[in-house]
Amino acid sequence: MQIAIASGKGGVGKSSVAASLVYLLKDTYKLIAIDADADAPNLDLLFNVEKWEEEKELVGAKVAKINTETCIQCGICAERCPYDCIKFIDGNYVVNELTCEGCGVCRLVCPVEGVITLEEVRSGIIRKTTTKYNFPLISAQLDVGRPNSGKLVTEEKEWAKKIMKEQNLEHMIVDSAAGIGCQVIASLGGADVVILIAEPTPASLSDVKRVYKVVQHFREPAYLIINKADLNPGFRGLHEFAEEEDIPIIGEIPYDRAVPKSMTMLQPVIEAFPQSKASKALKEIARIVEEEILK
Amino acid sequence: MQIAVSGGKGGTGKSTVAINLAIALKEYFDLALADLDVEAPNDHILLNVELQNEEPVNMFMPRFDYSKCIKCRKCAEICEENAIITMKDGTPFLIPTLCSGCRGCEIVCPVPGAILEKQKTMGHTYLTNTVYGFPLITGKLLEGEERAMPIVVAARKRVQKLDNELLLVDTAAGTNNTVSKALENSKLLIAVTEPTPLGLHDLELILKLAELMGIETWIVLNRSSLGNREGVQKVAKEYGVEIVAEIPYSENIIRSYIEGKPIVLSENKEAEVFKELAKKVAEYVG
Ligand code: SF4
Ligand code: SF4
Ligand code: SF4
Ligand code: SF4
Numbered sequence: 057m058q059i060a061i062a063s064g065k066g067g068v069g070k071s072s073v074a075a076s077l078v079y080l081l082k083d084t085y086k087l088i089a090i091d092a093d094a095d096a097p098n099l100d101l102l103f104n105v106e107k108w109e110e111e112k113e114l115v116g117a118k119v120a121k122i123n124t125e126t127c128i129q130c131g132i133c134a135e136r137c138p139y140d141c142i143k144f145i146d147g148n149y150v151v152n153e154l155t156c157e158g159c160g161v162c163r164l165v166c167p168v169e170g171v172i173t174l175e176e177v178r179s180g181i182i183r184k185t186t187t188k189y190n191f192p193l194i195s196a197q198l199d200v201g202r203p204n205s206g207k208l209v210t211e212e213k214e215w216a217k218k219i220m221k222e223q224n225l226e227h228m229i230v231d232s233a234a235g236i237g238c239q240v241i242a243s244l245g246g247a248d249v250v251i252l253i254a255e256p257t258p259a260s261l262s263d264v265k266r267v268y269k270v271v272q273h274f275r276e277p278a279y280l281i282i283n284k285a286d287l288n289p290g291f292r293g294l295h296e297f298a299e300e301e302d303i304p305i306i307g308e309i310p311y312d313r314a315v316p317k318s319m320t321m322l323q324p325v326i327e328a329f330p331q332s333k334a335s336k337a338l339k340e341i342a343r344i345v346e347e348e349i350l351k
Numbered sequence: 352m353q354i355a356v357s358g359g360k361g362g363t364g365k366s367t368v369a370i371n372l373a374i375a376l377k378e379y380f381d382l383a384l385a386d387l388d389v390e391a392p393n394d395h396i397l398l399n400v401e402l403q404n405e406e407p408v409n410m411f412m413p414r415f416d417y418s419k420c421i422k423c424r425k426c427a428e429i430c431e432e433n434a435i436i437t438m439k440d441g442t443p444f445l446i447p448t449l450c451s452g453c454r455g456c457e458i459v460c461p462v463p464g465a466i467l468e469k470q471k472t473m474g475h476t477y478l479t480n481t482v483y484g485f486p487l488i489t490g491k492l493l494e495g496e497e498r499a500m501p502i503v504v505a506a507r508k509r510v511q512k513l514d515n516e517l518l519l520v521d522t523a524a525g526t527n528n529t530v531s532k533a534l535e536n537s538k539l540l541i542a543v544t545e546p547t548p549l550g551l552h553d554l555e556l557i558l559k560l561a562e563l564m565g566i567e568t569w570i571v572l573n574r575s576s577l578g579n580r581e582g583v584q585k586v587a588k589e590y591g592v593e594i595v596a597e598i599p600y601s602e603n604i605i606r607s608y609i610e611g612k613p614i615v616l617s618e619n620k621e622a623e624v625f626k627e628l629a630k631k632v633a634e635y636v637g
Contacts, residue, residue: 152564263391316574
């Protein structure tokens with residue numbers, strides 16, 4: 057089974073909840089965890105990964121390069137770049153590689169053959185390890201300034217599927233990227249269920265509603281966990297949203313200083329402070345996940 | 352002139368800093384705030400205003416006129432997104448979800464009129480008049496659409512037309528190319544982080560990006576009482592940047608965040624941090 061964990065935006069504690077759930081399920085179920093937030097991965101930090109067993113560089117991103125020697129400085133490329141990435145700087149037309157999407161339009165419109173080339177660059181790295189808790193983890197790190205591509209996540213999932221076959225694993229838990237763009241779409245695609253995580257603030261409600269619309273495109277069943285639930289007792293927005301959309305709320309985790317503390321200790325809260333308020337709620341959630349989702 | 356607020360990962364308080372700083376900077380400048388976190392724009396929620404003046408961001412998508420198409424496959428060959436597939440006989444078909452709207456196919460098609468234009472709305476930009484005396488520009492990607500870049504570009508174009516004295520940009524989390532697009536032309540980057548190993552890891556990435564882009568950077572340390580300040584100081588030193596402000600962990604800030612009442616306007620002592628920061632920025636910007 058493939059379970060995706062999503063929140064729409066970072067900062068609501070998605071990864072710390074994901075890490076604790078994985079931690080609680082790892083002994084009963086044969087699973088693999090995937091960190092799909094290639095722009096800011098952190099599961100490896102939360103599981104205290106020190107070294108990677110295997111790494112693959114991801115090429116495939118392309119950026120345009122202008123040969124200033126043969127460029128006749130007509131400026132057509134700068135005019136036609138759909139993303140405004142070519143600037144006239146110090147007497148030359150240059151591509152800003154940190155914003156280029158690699159679409160190739162500049163090369164198509166350039167009147168001089170061969171001035172503009174599209175060059176393959178590394179877009180990031182995907183890597184695999186076996187955590188000290190004995191389940192495999194796949195993570196990715198996008199290089200600075202590269203397009204945030206769903207391909208990275210798709211590659212991670214393919215790798216995970218291979219490992220699942222080799223090691224006879226049953227479940228894939230994907231900690232999905234923040235936002236609602238290509239990485240999230242790739243994270244949610246193919247999932248059997250989605251667990252949404254939100255905190256009781258208007259901003260988080262707005263984010264989770266947006267990611268839920270993406271979930272609906274895939275027609276995947278969703279569940280909701282409310283994190284830092286007692287932070288804003290008067291706020292009913294998440295409950296109303298869950299009721300309207302018929303999304304079961306499978307747990308409310310109270311705000312607990314043990315959570316940030318456990319993060320600085322680089323451990324899931326459930327491991328660092330098993331008796332804390334948050335851990336108790338997480339244990340209950342894990343039980344519901346077992347009964348409702350993994351049954 | 353443009354300055355930006357960013358900060359590696361989500362949830363470090365980037366938007367809180369951006370909106371409070373914007374309100375405080377209004378004392379000094381005629382300014383506009385741009386929310387370029389197009390996948391999860393929240394500044395309007397924190398400012399407690401409804402988005403106004405919606406404009407669609409439309410994207411080109413090819414539509415083939417098969418009565419004219421000569422099945423030469425050129426369009427499919429050049430499409431970097433592999434969004435066009437061709438049948439055995441060369442008939443092209445579009446896979447709409449892959450198309451980025453770059454118009455490359457239209458440019459290479461040798462037959463005038465074989466590729467027609469279909470428009471698809473991928474998101475919107477908004478121009479909202481806030482009660483704080485500055486306009487807020489917001490880019491918002493439609494749910495189900497994959498590409499954030501065109502929305503960032505469109506929102507930037509819209510805000511540039513306003514021509515304010517100072518533009519404050521709030522970027523998305525991370526360091527991908529839509530973040531660099533948002534940062535482009537900034538004179539100063541304010542990187543918001545928290546003193547945790549996760550915050551530190553992401554801070555390094557944003558500092559790296561700023562260095563590559565040649566943007567002067569300051570660090571604002573949020574929830575400074577939480578953990579490991581030394582780590583942040585070390586990274587700051589390594590990159591030669593200064594920690595210009597520290598925001599202690601504060602219930603008042605959380606409450607203001609929840610209630611949509613910017614803390615800088617309150618009587619709380621936390622308001623001072625933002626006023627001080629604004630003063631520093633004003634001095635720097637000149
Ligand atoms: S490849 Fe596309 S995005 Fe990059 S510079 Fe050329 S036209 Fe612009
Ligand atoms: S279109 Fe080609 S020749 Fe003209 S400025 Fe660009 S790179 Fe130079
Ligand atoms: S507009 Fe660009 S991405 Fe879309 S089909 Fe044409 S070449 Fe491909
Ligand atoms: S390039 Fe134009 S003529 Fe050639 S296959 Fe494509 S649409 Fe048809």
